[in-house]
Amino acid sequence: MTVTSFRARPQPDEVARVTSTAAELLEVVWGRASTAPASASQLRVLLVLEHQDGINLRTLADCLASTPPSTSRLCDRLQAAGFIDRDVSPTDRREVRLHLSGHGRSFLADLRERRQQELQSVLNVMPPAKRAALLEGLEAFCDAASTQKRHEPGADSRSA
Numbered sequence: 173m174t175v176t177s178f179r180a181r182p183q184p185d186e187v188a189r190v191t192s193t194a195a196e197l198l199e200v201v202w203g204r205a206s207t208a209p210a211s212a213s214q215l216r217v218l219l220v221l222e223h224q225d226g227i228n229l230r231t232l233a234d235c236l237a238s239t240p241p242s243t244s245r246l247c248d249r250l251q252a253a254g255f256i257d258r259d260v261s262p263t264d265r266r267e268v269r270l271h272l273s274g275h276g277r278s279f280l281a282d283l284r285e286r287r288q289q290e291l292q293s294v295l296n297v298m299p300p301a302k303r304a305a306l307l308e309g310l311e312a313f314c315d316a317a318s319t320q321k322r323h324e325p326g327a328d329s330r331s332a
Contacts, residue, residue, distance in 0.1 A: 191313075198291075201294055202291070205283065205286035205290050210253075213236075214246060216236060217246055217256070218250070220232060221256060221271065221272040222276075226271060228267050228268060228269060229270065232247075232270060253275075255276035256273055257271045257272075
């Protein structure tokens, strides 16, 4: 499937359109590696906690653009399933800190492995030169996106 024929210097809108299509197809490929027993919302919680270990409920709710009560219910279910742990902050007994449990870390590692296998099955049918070009382009994209994120107003080292 050819999404577009590229000109020598594709415009950002053209690349954005193809990237959006690729992201949608990536979701389909990743969907073959089920996230069960975690829902998409629960998976987002696990991913945030993986990168921001020990955050409190309010910060997690902000990261998810959700309300603290909804986030608390999500965390209740994740804790009951053994994916997260909660503990009291050593500086403020009213604050509860959230941590990814060993089971949660194992779940994410297994999910990533399954997703990688599904993605590899697609990459195996690509010509080597196209895979190399994809890798080069994705590395540049990641660099640009991380640089832009660091320069956003209000961005700090703890954001997801």
